[in-house]
Amino acid sequence: MISSLRYSVLLLVLSVLGVLCPVDVIHADYTTVVIGDRTWTTNNNFDIIGSSAAVAGGELRTNIPNFLPTLRNDGPNANLTTITDIYGLTHESLLGIHPETLEWLPKLASHWIVEEKEDHQVFWYLIDENANYSDGTSVTADDVVASYEHIVDPD
DSSP states (O other): OOOHHHHHHHHHHHHHHHHHHHHGGGOOOEEEETTTTEEEEEEESSOOOOOOOOOOOOOOOOOOOSSOSOOSSSSTTOOOOOHHHHHHHOOOOOOOOOOEEEEEEEESEEEEEEOOOOOOEEEEEEEEETTOOOOOOBOOHHHHHHHHHHHHHHH
16 A cells, blocks of 8 residues: 555655656657567767766765754755755756756656656656665665655645
């Protein structure tokens, strides 16, 4: 029951986001692949963003002048720019947008499906099997659902 509720909440949130961010404004050369009984979309045909000389890893130190009431970037007490900065450094989105071409890019999700309904869209995401946390633990669909539940939780 709870698992079903989690996925319903996730699909609701993603459907609302789909209404606010229509996907037909982006024209890119996406690749499709059939996995199981579904045709998934991905984009592995984009120019690399950033310097090829960049070194992975390292340490970032910063000063946070006040105690933060929360670490989420939406909801109660989430109106500090420091929270947004920390969130951007510690959370990855399902998809990104290329800053120059505006193409959808895979991030946590390696593939996606957009189902067009009569009055809304439904989004499906396949979590990249190589997505993991800094300690090596794999990212799962349940982790993504928990993140969205945290965003919509009123407390």
